[in-house]
Amino acid sequence: MFLRKLLCGAALSAMTVFGAANSAHAATFFGPSSYTSLADSPLNTAGLGTSFFVEDFEDGALNTPGITASTGFILNPSAGTDSVDGDDGSIDGSGTGGRTWYSAGSHSVSFFFDALVLGSLPTEVGIVWTDAGFASPVNGIGDVVFEAFDNNNVSLGSITGINLGDGTFFGGTDEDRFFGVQNVAGISRITLSMPGSDDWEMDHVQFGLGGKAVVPEPASCALLGLGALMLIGRPRRRTA
Numbered sequence: 640m641f642l643r644k645l646l647c648g649a650a651l652s653a654m655t656v657f658g659a660a661n662s663a664h665a666a667t668f669f670g671p672s673s674y675t676s677l678a679d680s681p682l683n684t685a686g687l688g689t690s691f692f693v694e695d696f697e698d699g700a701l702n703t704p705g706i707t708a709s710t711g712f713i714l715n716p717s718a719g720t721d722s723v724d725g726d727d728g729s730i731d732g733s734g735t736g737g738r739t740w741y742s743a744g745s746h747s748v749s750f751f752f753d754a755l756v757l758g759s760l761p762t763e764v765g766i767v768w769t770d771a772g773f774a775s776p777v778n779g780i781g782d783v784v785f786e787a788f789d790n791n792n793v794s795l796g797s798i799t800g801i802n803l804g805d806g807t808f809f810g811g812t813d814e815d816r817f818f819g820v821q822n823v824a825g826i827s828r829i830t831l832s833m834p835g836s837d838d839w840e841m842d843h844v845q846f847g848l849g850g851k852a853v854v855p856e857p858a859s860c861a862l863l864g865l866g867a868l869m870l871i872g873r874p875r876r877r878t879a
């Protein structure tokens with residue numbers, strides 16, 4: 640909350656403040672780590688309380704406010720579905736009773752976070768890779784790359800899980816892996832990729848609003864720095 644107040648007190652220099660903060664504090668990446676339920680998340684799930692959200696797809700829709708996906712669709716429970724283990728009510732080594740987000744023929748899937756809907760960009764984001772099907776050179780196995788992007792859509796870096804997978808097309812959960820990132824200036828996008836497969840699943844897109852990210856148009860600050868806030872809230876104009 641401190642930086643939010645700082646923004647109110649010095650709104651005219653807000654762009655500079657957060658630009659400097661973003662470059663001065665490197666993002667922190669987490670994973671790949673084992674994950675069978677939200678309890679395994681290394682993010683600040685408890686500390687953020689009602690400011691932490693998880694999209695587990697179990698209601699059959701990607702409908703957590705503020706998230707959109709570049710491509711893909713939901714897989715319903717089936718022998719070939721590989722949800723996070725606990726989503727079917729039992730951590731028992733199987734994810735076939737839950738739902739996931741499917742890559743649907745793409746090597747990369749991005750999730751975008753909308754600061755205008757959320758009030759600010761999330762300061763921490765995670766996702767769980769749960770399965771590969773057809774893959775090269777070995778079905779069911781492959782490298783998984785997680786990349787995150789800041790409030791200016793500049794890459795914060797990436798981490799790679801090498802040869803993830805159990806080699807099957809089914810719903811085993813031992814190989815499921817969490818990837819995440821924290822960045823105080825905000826995260827606008829994450830991308831999960833499998834260079835060797837376009838037939839893979841992910842689950843538990845999760846994010847926390849830590850109150851320190853870029854705030855597009857905080858009403859309480861409106862009279863303190865209208866000019867700077869207009870710059871933050873507006874799309875940039877291109878003159879070329």
Ligand SMILES: [Ca+2]
Binds near residue numbers: 735736
């Ligand atoms: Ca299960």
Ligand SMILES: [Ca+2]
Binds near residue numbers: 723738842
């Ligand atoms: Ca699920």
Ligand SMILES: [Ca+2]
Binds near residue numbers: 810811812814815
């Ligand atoms: Ca799995």
